[in-house]
Amino acid sequence: MATFQDIQLLRTNYLRGPSIWTYRPILEVWLDLGQLEDYPSHLLPGFNQRLTAWLPDLIEHHCGVGERGGFLQRLEEGTWCGHVLEHIVIELLNLSGMPAEFGQTRETSRRGVYRMVFRCPEEAVARVALAQGHRLIMAAINDQPFDLPAAIAAIKTAIDDRYLGPSTACIVTAASERRIPHIRLNDGNLVQLGYGAAQRRIWTAETDQTSAIAEGIAQDKDFTKRLLASCGVPVPEGQVVKSADEAWEVAQQIGLPVTVKPSDGNHARGVTLELTREADIRAAFALAEPEGSEVIVERFVEGVEHRLLVVGGKVVAACKGETVSVTGNGKSTLRELVELENRDPRRGIEQEYPLSPIDVDAPAVQLELRRQDVTPDSVIEPGRSILLQRNGNMAIDCTDEVHPDVAYYAQLAARIVGLDIAGMDMVLKDVSQPMKPQGGAILEVNAGPGLLMHLKPTSGTPRPVGMAIVDHLFPRTEGGSGAGRIPIVGIAGTRENAFIARLVGWLLQLSGRLTGVASSEGMFLANRRTQGGSAAHWAGAHRLLTNRLAEAAVIQTTARSILDEGLAYDRCLVGVVTDMDGFEQLADHDIAELGQMRRVLRTQIDVVLEGGAGVLNADVGPVAELAELCDGEVLLYSTHADHPRVAAHRASARQGGSGGEGRAVFLRGDQVVLATGGAERVLGTLGALALPGGVRPDPAALLAAIAAVWAMDLTPELIAAGIKTFEYAA
Incomplete structure (x- = not known):
C-alpha cells in the first residue's frame, strides 16, 4: 500500500466572535490535501474501517444527510479528507468532554485546498484537538498505529489548563441562556458578564459586589464567630490557641469533645472533629497550624455537616455531608x-468530580x-x-428539606458578614427542623463558595445555582432582554467610515451617554482621543467593551477584520454597511470578486438585535439587498430622493410590509430629509448642517451617521445641533 504524504495545514485563524461561518468562536484551518485530492474516503483501502474502529461514535454524526449514521454514509459513498478531518476533530472534542457539534468544510478556488472550521470556545484547546485529529487521520490513511487514549488525554489536559472551572462555567452558561454576553479577562476564572458600563464581573463564585471587607471577615473564622454570636446567631464556643499545650488546656475548659481547625483555612483542610484524647488534640493542632495563620479549638457540635448557599440574601441550594x-x-x-x-466514578482530581x-x-x-x-x-x-x-464530603442535595428557621439564620449570617454570595457551613441533626432547639450551629461563613456540590450532587436534584447568581447580578425586569448590554453601533465598509463612527459617537455623547469609539483613527471616549493608531479591529473593540465607563460604543470594522478575527461583540443595536469595496485586497481569503463580499459584510447585519436596526446604503445594490437578512428594522439612506429602492421601502411600510416603519434618510436637492413611510421632515440643508468652520462632510457619510442615530431615536433637533458642533480632526 502506498504511503500518502501528510495533509498540509497551511494556516489557522481563531475567529473569536461572529464571522462568515457562525456566531460563536471557531478555528478556521486552511488545508492542502495534496495527492489525497484524488483519493476520497472510499478509494483509500481499509481507511473507513480503521477510522470507525477508533471512533465508533461517528455513527452519531448526522452530517448533511440529516440523520443518525449520515456521516458514515458519506464515508462509504466517498468524501474528501478535509471533511473527514472536520468530523474527527469534533469527535475527539466530544470524547474529551467538550461537545463541539458545529463544523464545515468548503473548497477554495485552488485545487486540493479547503477551508475547514469547527467550534471550540478555547483557542488552545482547539489547536491541540486539530493536531491530534491530524495525526489520527494520517494514521488511518496510512494504516499506522494511533494511541487514541493518549490523544484524548492531551486534549483533556488542554481543557483542564484553559477551560473555566465548573463554578465559573455554570454562571457563564446561565448568562448565555439569558443572552448576556461574556468576556474572559484572564487565563483563570475572572469573567466579565455584559459590556461596558452594563457589565458585572465574577471570579468563580465571587462578584464585583463581594466586599473585600466582608471577604476578610469570612477568612477570619474566630472573628466571624464572635460577630455572629453578638447578633444572636448560634455558633460553637471556641478560642484561638498558640500551642498544643494551650489547645489541650482550652479543650478541657470548653469541655470534650472538641474540634481543632485553622482560623483561616478552606476546603476543610486541617480540620479535625470530635476529639477527646490529649494526644489526638495535640496531633490535630500540628495538622491545623500549617493551614492557617492561627488555630482554633471549639466545642464539637453533634450532627451532620451541611452547606447552604445564600445568593442575594436568599438560600438557593443546600446539601449535606456524609462520612x-x-x-x-x-x-x-x-x-x-x-x-x-x-x-x-464520582471521585476524581479534576474539578468536575463532586468527590x-x-x-x-x-x-x-x-x-x-x-x-x-x-x-x-x-x-x-x-x-x-x-x-x-468525617467532613468535606458534602454532596447530598437537601434543598427542599430546609426549614425556614434554618434558612433565616443562614441568610442573617450572610447579611451580618456582608456577603452577597456565601456558603454557610452548619452542623444540624435535622435540616428540616428549627435550628436552636436541636443545638445546631453555624461553623463557618465562606466567601466565593464552590458550586459543584450543588451542580453535581451524589444524590438528589442538581440546583440551578448559576442562574440564581446571574439573576442576582442582573435582576429580571419586564421586557428586560437587554440585560448586560449597552447600545453598540457597528459600522462596516470603507467609505468615510471613520468619520461616520466619530460623528455617531459625538451625537450619542450629546444624548447623555458616555460614548466610546473604536475607529481607524484611534480610540475615543467622549470625543477625546485616548489612543492613537487604528482601533478598527477585534482588539480595539475588545478594549472598548471592557471599559466600565462606556455607556455606548461605536465600533468600526473592516472586511479583513471579520475574516481574520470575527467581530468582538455578539450582537449590536445598530449595524451600518456603507459599501462592499475592497475585495481586491482579500485574495489571501480566496475572495476575487465583488459578489463574494456579501458573505463577509452580511456578518454586520446578521448580528443586529431584533429590537435594533440595520442601516444600509441604498445607492449600492448589493448592500441594500442585505435588508432581507436583518432581524430588526431597516433604514435606508441615499443621495437620491427618487431612488427606486428608497421609494419601494417607504411604500412597503405604507402597505404594511415587513422591514419596520419604512424609514429612510436621503437628499432632495440640497436638503437632508428624514422620511417615515409617506411622512417627511427636512432636517436642514447641507450648508446648514456643515461642521464648525463651514466644513462640509461627504454627503453619503453624513446621511449614514444621521440614519444610525435616528435609528436609536435621537431627535432631529439634537441631531442637527450636534452636527453643527462636531469638532472633527482626523
Whole structure:
C-alpha cells in the first residue's frame, strides 16, 4: 500500500466572535490535501474501517444527510479528507468532554485546498484537538498505529489548563441562556458578564459586589464567630490557641469533645472533629497550624455537616455531608480497600468530580486511623468499618428539606458578614427542623463558595445555582432582554467610515451617554482621543467593551477584520454597511470578486438585535439587498430622493410590509430629509448642517451617521445641533 504524504495545514485563524461561518468562536484551518485530492474516503483501502474502529461514535454524526449514521454514509459513498478531518476533530472534542457539534468544510478556488472550521470556545484547546485529529487521520490513511487514549488525554489536559472551572462555567452558561454576553479577562476564572458600563464581573463564585471587607471577615473564622454570636446567631464556643499545650488546656475548659481547625483555612483542610484524647488534640493542632495563620479549638457540635448557599440574601441550594469509611473483608489491607473506594466514578482530581480521591497517607486521614489503632497496611477484619474522613464530603442535595428557621439564620449570617454570595457551613441533626432547639450551629461563613456540590450532587436534584447568581447580578425586569448590554453601533465598509463612527459617537455623547469609539483613527471616549493608531479591529473593540465607563460604543470594522478575527461583540443595536469595496485586497481569503463580499459584510447585519436596526446604503445594490437578512428594522439612506429602492421601502411600510416603519434618510436637492413611510421632515440643508468652520462632510457619510442615530431615536433637533458642533480632526 502506498504511503500518502501528510495533509498540509497551511494556516489557522481563531475567529473569536461572529464571522462568515457562525456566531460563536471557531478555528478556521486552511488545508492542502495534496495527492489525497484524488483519493476520497472510499478509494483509500481499509481507511473507513480503521477510522470507525477508533471512533465508533461517528455513527452519531448526522452530517448533511440529516440523520443518525449520515456521516458514515458519506464515508462509504466517498468524501474528501478535509471533511473527514472536520468530523474527527469534533469527535475527539466530544470524547474529551467538550461537545463541539458545529463544523464545515468548503473548497477554495485552488485545487486540493479547503477551508475547514469547527467550534471550540478555547483557542488552545482547539489547536491541540486539530493536531491530534491530524495525526489520527494520517494514521488511518496510512494504516499506522494511533494511541487514541493518549490523544484524548492531551486534549483533556488542554481543557483542564484553559477551560473555566465548573463554578465559573455554570454562571457563564446561565448568562448565555439569558443572552448576556461574556468576556474572559484572564487565563483563570475572572469573567466579565455584559459590556461596558452594563457589565458585572465574577471570579468563580465571587462578584464585583463581594466586599473585600466582608471577604476578610469570612477568612477570619474566630472573628466571624464572635460577630455572629453578638447578633444572636448560634455558633460553637471556641478560642484561638498558640500551642498544643494551650489547645489541650482550652479543650478541657470548653469541655470534650472538641474540634481543632485553622482560623483561616478552606476546603476543610486541617480540620479535625470530635476529639477527646490529649494526644489526638495535640496531633490535630500540628495538622491545623500549617493551614492557617492561627488555630482554633471549639466545642464539637453533634450532627451532620451541611452547606447552604445564600445568593442575594436568599438560600438557593443546600446539601449535606456524609462520612467516608470502608468496611473490612478479612483479606484486604486498608490501603487496598481505599483503592477500591477511589474507583467510584464520582471521585476524581479534576474539578468536575463532586468527590475527591481519598489519600490514605494524608495527615488528616492518618490521624483518624491512629484514633482507631490501625495503619494503611492493616488487614481489616470482616464487617469492621474504618472511618477515613468525617467532613468535606458534602454532596447530598437537601434543598427542599430546609426549614425556614434554618434558612433565616443562614441568610442573617450572610447579611451580618456582608456577603452577597456565601456558603454557610452548619452542623444540624435535622435540616428540616428549627435550628436552636436541636443545638445546631453555624461553623463557618465562606466567601466565593464552590458550586459543584450543588451542580453535581451524589444524590438528589442538581440546583440551578448559576442562574440564581446571574439573576442576582442582573435582576429580571419586564421586557428586560437587554440585560448586560449597552447600545453598540457597528459600522462596516470603507467609505468615510471613520468619520461616520466619530460623528455617531459625538451625537450619542450629546444624548447623555458616555460614548466610546473604536475607529481607524484611534480610540475615543467622549470625543477625546485616548489612543492613537487604528482601533478598527477585534482588539480595539475588545478594549472598548471592557471599559466600565462606556455607556455606548461605536465600533468600526473592516472586511479583513471579520475574516481574520470575527467581530468582538455578539450582537449590536445598530449595524451600518456603507459599501462592499475592497475585495481586491482579500485574495489571501480566496475572495476575487465583488459578489463574494456579501458573505463577509452580511456578518454586520446578521448580528443586529431584533429590537435594533440595520442601516444600509441604498445607492449600492448589493448592500441594500442585505435588508432581507436583518432581524430588526431597516433604514435606508441615499443621495437620491427618487431612488427606486428608497421609494419601494417607504411604500412597503405604507402597505404594511415587513422591514419596520419604512424609514429612510436621503437628499432632495440640497436638503437632508428624514422620511417615515409617506411622512417627511427636512432636517436642514447641507450648508446648514456643515461642521464648525463651514466644513462640509461627504454627503453619503453624513446621511449614514444621521440614519444610525435616528435609528436609536435621537431627535432631529439634537441631531442637527450636534452636527453643527462636531469638532472633527482626523
